[in-house]
Amino acid sequence: MTCGFHLDHYGEILGAAKAGGYRFAHFEDAPVEGTVLLRHDVDLSLEAAVRMAELEHAAGASATYFLMVESVFYNLASREGVAAIDRLRELGHRVALHAVYPSAPLDPRFDPVVAWHNPDPEYMRAPLADGRINVMQDPWFGPATYRSDSNQFWRSGCPHDELRTGAFPWLQLLTHPEIWAYPGETMGETMRAMLEAERARRLQQLADDRIDLR
Ligand SMILES: [Zn+2]
Ligand SMILES: [Zn+2]
Numbered sequence: 001m002t003c004g005f006h007l008d009h010y011g012e013i014l015g016a017a018k019a020g021g022y023r024f025a026h027f028e029d030a031p032v033e034g035t036v037l038l039r040h041d042v043d044l045s046l047e048a049a050v051r052m053a054e055l056e057h058a059a060g061a062s063a064t065y066f067l068m069v070e071s072v073f074y075n076l077a078s079r080e081g082v083a084a085i086d087r088l089r090e091l092g093h094r095v096a097l098h099a100v101y102p103s104a105p106l107d108p109r110f111d112p113v114v115a116w117h118n119p120d121p122e123y124m125r126a127p128l129a130d131g132r133i134n135v136m137q138d139p140w141f142g143p144a145t146y147r148s149d150s151n152q153f154w155r156s157g158c159p160h161d162e163l164r165t166g167a168f169p170w171l172q173l174l175t176h177p178e179i180w181a182y183p184g185e186t187m188g189e190t191m192r193a194m195l196e197a198e199r200a201r202r203l204q205q206l207a208d209d210r211i212d213l214r
Contacts, residue, residue: 003158005149005190007055010180013173014059016164022171024061026094027113030139031170036163038063039135039174041098041115044073045194046084047201048181057091066098066115066135069107076109085109104128141172148174152187 003009017024017036025035038056040063042049049065056063065088067076075081088095096113097104101123104114112132116124119136127137135141145168147159162168182197184190207213 003154003160004185005152005179006183007051007180009158009160010052010175011055011059013158013160013163014056014061016160017171018060020163020166022163022166022168024063026062026064026111027096027133027135027140028094028111031145031172033169035170036168037140037170037172039115039172040065040177041117041174042067042074043071043098043117043176043178045178045181045198046074046081047197048177048194050084050087051181052175052177053088053091053093056093062092062094064094064096064111064113066096066113067110068098068100068117069105070100070103104132106130135172144168145170146172146174149176149179150174152179152184152190 022034022036025031025037027037031037038061040049040052042065053063053065067085069076076085085095094111095109096111096115097107098117099114100117101119113135114128114132115135125136125138125141126134128134133140147154147156159171159173163171178194179187179190182190182193184193203213
């Protein structure tokens with residue numbers, strides 16, 4: 001097994017978790033022994049999120065998708081945004097807010113769970129005043145039970161082996177869908193591949209909007 005950042009290997013990671021005897025859980029309950037909390041911070045692409053969500057659904061896994069309401073990359077109020085939220089829910093996933101500090105508006109589209117985007121240490125692990133769960137607060141976060149694919153790099157290694165052998169008591173696994181849905185050996189290559197796909201999508205949107213592209 002090679003640890004590339006592509007959906008095939010993401011599927012293998014899910015398979016390893018199942019082989020290791022783990023169950024997939026969400027953030028509404030405190031993590032317990034033998035659970036994996038699949039967390040996705042959707043920084044850039046709803047299309048990538050939906051592709052990952054479909055793969056998880058087919059693999060019998062359920063995750064929590066954290067979506068931004070102030071993103072320059074996507075608009076949840078657009079037809080595409082509404083359809084993406086509906087599809088994520090329909091596939092059995094949770095949907096919650098990926099917030100940019102200090103703005104974390106209450107929003108009926110989301111479960112009462114918040115993940116900060118690029119948080120600073122001062123507030124990263126602080127509970128929210130309104131009782132919503134911060135995914136990095138106690139007891140949902142611990143350095144030994146957390147792995148993240150930030151910038152297409154596993155700081156503590158790809159978790160598939162430890163999942164397969166049941167080495168984690170439980171795990172919060174943060175992955176960013178766009179890293180897995182688009183090809184590239186580095187974050188830069190992956191981002192360029194995403195922009196190529198985006199270009200085709202934008203051209204279609206222009207045509208749909210009756211823009212004359214001749
Ligand atoms: Zn791996
Ligand atoms: Zn983020």
